[in-house]
Amino acid sequence: MSVDTEAGRLRTEADEPGWEVDPDDEWGVAVVATVGRQLRLRREAVGMRAGEFGKRLGYGEDMVYKIEGGKRIPRPEYLDDADRVLGAGGLISAMKEDVEKVRYPKKVRALADMEAKAVEIGMYECNIIAGLLQTPDHARSVIGAAQPPYSPEDVERMVAARVARQSVFERDPAPALSFVLEEGVLRRPIGGTIVWRHQLERLLEVGRLHNVVLQVMPMNCDTHSGLDGRIELLKFTDGTAVGRSDGAFNGRPVHDPKHLRILELRYGTIRAQALSPRETLALIEQLLGET
Numbered sequence: 035m036s037v038d039t040e041a042g043r044l045r046t047e048a049d050e051p052g053w054e055v056d057p058d059d060e061w062g063v064a065v066v067a068t069v070g071r072q073l074r075l076r077r078e079a080v081g082m083r084a085g086e087f088g089k090r091l092g093y094g095e096d097m098v099y100k101i102e103g104g105k106r107i108p109r110p111e112y113l114d115d116a117d118r119v120l121g122a123g124g125l126i127s128a129m130k131e132d133v134e135k136v137r138y139p140k141k142v143r144a145l146a147d148m149e150a151k152a153v154e155i156g157m158y159e160c161n162i163i164a165g166l167l168q169t170p171d172h173a174r175s176v177i178g179a180a181q182p183p184y185s186p187e188d189v190e191r192m193v194a195a196r197v198a199r200q201s202v203f204e205r206d207p208a209p210a211l212s213f214v215l216e217e218g219v220l221r222r223p224i225g226g227t228i229v230w231r232h233q234l235e236r237l238l239e240v241g242r243l244h245n246v247v248l249q250v251m252p253m254n255c256d257t258h259s260g261l262d263g264r265i266e267l268l269k270f271t272d273g274t275a276v277g278r279s280d281g282a283f284n285g286r287p288v289h290d291p292k293h294l295r296i297l298e299l300r301y302g303t304i305r306a307q308a309l310s311p312r313e314t315l316a317l318i319e320q321l322l323g324e325t
Contacts, residue, residue, distance in 0.1 A: 173227035
């Protein structure tokens with residue numbers, strides 16, 4: 035239950051930033067409206083008032099009306115508790131998967147869908163730690179540093195979306211993943227010492243996975259093929275692929291084999307110039323020892 039047990043207080047919007055519906059996300063609006071309608075119909079079918087229902091779940095009456103009206107995205111535990119209270123036999127809980135996706139920006143959902151289908155993913159990042167490798171606190175610091183700043187709600191929404199993409203590490207069979215990061219990025223303690231230590235520890239953890247190749251481009255490499263910006267390559271089971279680079283083809287995703295060969299050449303050259311995976315892990319361990 036979501037009751038604030040310490041204060042006996044029912045949860046309100048202020049307690050849950052980042053769960054608003056994006057009005058420009060047509061699919062998301064439709065999903066949340068449908069779920070809200072089902073919640074209301076089931077609540078009314080058992081003769082329970084919104085206020086009583088909210089108390090059973092630990093939420094204020096206003097929050098119940100906003101969720102049922104499609105104005106707020108219900109948290110997964112809200113749906114689980116609603117399923118139990120209304121005796122829905124798992125039908126409400128079954129909505130969690132689609133509802134959870136609504137919280138993520140449309141373009142992130144599209145990227146996550148492609149990453150979930152890819153059998154190979156290759157990324158070179160020059161300014162930040164790749165999103166698939168970021169801890170939640172590090173992601174929050176990176177996103178929160180943007181100018182003009184995002185609202186706290188948008189920051190939390192984007193952090194949740196970034197972390198959700200990391201389910202790619204749990205896939206079976208596991209995809210082949212490779213990452214190249216700049217050494218300078220690893221020496222910038224974004225978020226402070228504690229956050230940064232956890233981020234370095236996360237890199238060591240991921241870099242030791244059997245399906246991951248993690249490399250660092252050393253600062254003493256005076257020039258390399260990634261100076262135009264980040265590169266991302268995804269390959270799929272049917273032999274197709276998609277790639278994107280900040281410094282090529284106006285930054286747009288490309289599918290044409292001729293364009294993909296250019297990105298593959300650049301990425302391959304970058305990997306050849308970077309430290310080996312063993313040298314990379316040794317460097318990260320050294321940096322962790324210095325923090």
